[in-house]
Amino acid sequence: MKRRTFIAGLGAAATWPHVARAQQPDRMRRVGVLLSGAEDDPLYRAPMVVLREALQKLGWTEGRNLRIDVRFGSNDSNRVRAYAEELVGLAPDVIVTTGAAQTRAVQQRTQTIPIVFVQVGDPVATGVVRSVARPEGNTTGITNLFSSVAGKWLELLKEAVPSVARVALIFDPQFSVAEIYAASIEAAATAAAIKTIRYPVHNTAEIERAIDALAAEPNGGLIAVPPPLASAYRELILRLAVQHRLPVVVGDNDAAESGLMSYGPHRAELFRSGASYVDRVLRGAKPGELPVQFPTKFELVINLQNREGHGAHHPRVLPSAR
Numbered sequence: 677m678k679r680r681t682f683i684a685g686l687g688a689a690a691t692w693p694h695v696a697r698a699q700q701p702d703r704m705r706r707v708g709v710l711l712s713g714a715e716d717d718p719l720y721r722a723p724m725v726v727l728r729e730a731l732q733k734l735g736w737t738e739g740r741n742l743r744i745d746v747r748f749g750s751n752d753s754n755r756v757r758a759y760a761e762e763l764v765g766l767a768p769d770v771i772v773t774t775g776a777a778q779t780r781a782v783q784q785r786t787q788t789i790p791i792v793f794v795q796v797g798d799p800v801a802t803g804v805v806r807s808v809a810r811p812e813g814n815t816t817g818i819t820n821l822f823s824s825v826a827g828k829w830l831e832l833l834k835e836a837v838p839s840v841a842r843v844a845l846i847f848d849p850q851f852s853v854a855e856i857y858a859a860s861i862e863a864a865a866t867a868a869a870i871k872t873i874r875y876p877v878h879n880t881a882e883i884e885r886a887i888d889a890l891a892a893e894p895n896g897g898l899i900a901v902p903p904p905l906a907s908a909y910r911e912l913i914l915r916l917a918v919q920h921r922l923p924v925v926v927g928d929n930d931a932a933e934s935g936l937m938s939y940g941p942h943r944a945e946l947f948r949s950g951a952s953y954v955d956r957v958l959r960g961a962k963p964g965e966l967p968v969q970f971p972t973k974f975e976l977v978i979n980l981q982n983r984e985g986h987g988a989h990h991p992r993v994l995p996s997a998r
Contacts, residue, residue, distance in 0.1 A: 705736070705958050706743045708763035710782060712775035714750040717907040719928065720774070723794075723947040727772070730951030736958070749778055751906050753850055756781050764789060770957045772950060773817075775903055776802035776853050783815060790963045793817030794950040795943070797853045797902065799968050812964040818949045819970055820941055821902065821927060826857040827864035828939055829925045832976070833897050834868055836937060837923045840897040842871045844890045846883065846913065847901035849876035854901045857927075861899060877905075883912055891920035898924045937978045941971035 709727075713720035724746060728738065736742040745766060747759035760781035763771055771789055773779040776796040780803065783791065796804050796819050805811035834840055845861060847854040858874060865872045875886035890896045898917060904910065904926075917924045923936040928943065949969060957963060 704741055704743060706745065706766065706768040707731075707954060707958075708766060708768040708771040709744060709746040710749060710756070710759055710763055710771065710773045710778045711746065712749050712751060712756070712778050712903060714906060715748040719904055719907070719943065720748065723943050726944045726947045727951050727954075730948045731954060734951060734955040736955065749775075751848065751850075753777065760785055770954055772954060775851070776804055777851060779804050779815065779817075783813075787814055789814065790957045791815040791817070792950055792953045792957060792963065793819070794946050795820035798822050798856060801856055802853050805968060808968045808970075810965065811968055814963050816963040816966040816968055817953060818946050819968060820943070820946055821857075822970065823856045823860045825927065825940065825974075826860035826899075826901070829899050829927060830861050830864040830868065830870065832937060832939055833899065833923060833925045834870065836978075837897060839895045840870065840923065841895040842873065842890070842893065843897045843899055844873050844875050844886060845899055845901050846875045846877055846886060846905075848903065848905055849878070851903050853903065857901050861901070877909070880909065880912055883909060884916065887913065887916040887920060887922065891916075891922060896922055898922050900924065900926045902927050904928050937976065939974060939976050941974055945973070946971065 709724070711720045711724070715721065728744065731742065738744060745763065745768065747763060749756040749759060756778055760778070764782065764785040768789065771782050771791050773782055773791060773793045774795055776799075779791060779793045779796055783804075791814055793799070793804060793815065794817055796802055796817070798821070799805045799817070799819050800808060801823065805813070805815055830843060833843065843861070843865060845858050847858065862872050873890070875882070877883045877886060887898070890898065898913070900910070900913060905913070913924065925936060926938045927940045928938060953966060956966065
C-alpha cells in the first residue's frame with residue numbers, strides 16, 4: 677500500500693554519548709521486557725526485533741551473554757500487574773517497559789532493579805519520573821510524545837479536510853494518560869471552532885456505537901487518542917471509518933494504516949534508542965543519572981488509500997510541537 681508520501685523531519689536525530697567498548701562481559705545478563713500490547717500485534721512484535729538487533733550490535737548476544745524474558749500485557753491491567761510481579765521475581769539486571777501503566781506497575785514492585793521505559797508520553801505528567809533532566813530513582817528511558825503534539829493532530833485533520841466541524845476522540849479509559857492528549861486536542865479544537873466529542877470505549881460494541889453516532893451527521897472526523905488500542909479495535913475503526921467515509925488521524929506512524937494520516941515518531945527508532953540506555957545500564961550506569969530522552973524527529977504520513985474520497989490536501993511542513 678502506498679502510504680508514505682510526505683516526511684517531515686524535525687530537529688536532528690537523537691545522538692547518544694559514546695560509551696567505551698571494553699572487553700565484552702562473559703557473565704550472562706538478564707533483561708525483562710513488559711510490553712503493553714498483545715504478542716500478535718505488529719506494533720509490539722516488530723519493535724522487539726529492533727531491540728534485539730540493536731542490543732546485539734552493542735555486544736549483547738542472546739544465548740551468549742544475554743537472556744531476554746518478554747511478557748505482553750495485552751492491554752489488560754490484571755495481566756500487566758501479574759507480569760510485573762513475575763518479571764521482578766526473576767531478578768533481571770534491567771527491565772524494559774512500554775507505556776506509563778506498565779512502567780508504574782514495575783515501579784510499585786521494585787525500587788532497586790533498573791527500569792528503562794520506551795514511550796510513556798510525558799513522563800513527568802504521567803508520574804513516571806519527577807524530573808526529565810535528572811529522573812533519580814531506578815527509572816529513566818525514551819519517551820515518544822508530549823501533550824502539545826496532540827493539538828497538531830487536530831490541526832492536520834482540519835487542514836487535510838477543511839469541512840471537518842466535529843471530531844470524535846476515541847480512547848481506552850483505563851489509561852489515564854489519554855486524558856492529557858484529549859485535553860490538548862480540545863484546546864486546539866476550541867481555537868479552531870471545532871466541536872469535540874469524547875468516546876471512551878471498552879469493547880467493539882462501544883466503538884461501533886461511537887462511530888455510527890459520529891457518522892449520523894455530516895463533516896465528522898476522528899482522532900484515535902493514545903495509547904494505541906488493541907489491534908482488533910484498530911482494524912474495526914479503520915473498517916467503519918472507510919465505510920462511513922470518515923477521516924482518521926493517529927499518533928503512531930506504525931499504525932498509519934488505521935487512518936487518513938499520522939504524525940509522530942517512529943516506534944522502531946524509539947526502541948533502538950532504548951537499547952542504548954539498556955546497554956549503558958548493563959555496563960554500570962545509574963538510571964537516575966540518565967536524562968529522559970524525547971524524540972526530535974517526527975514524520976507526517978499520509979495513507980493514500982484512505983485519502984481518496986476525503987478531499988484531502990497535502991499538508992505543509994509543521995514546526996516542532998514541543
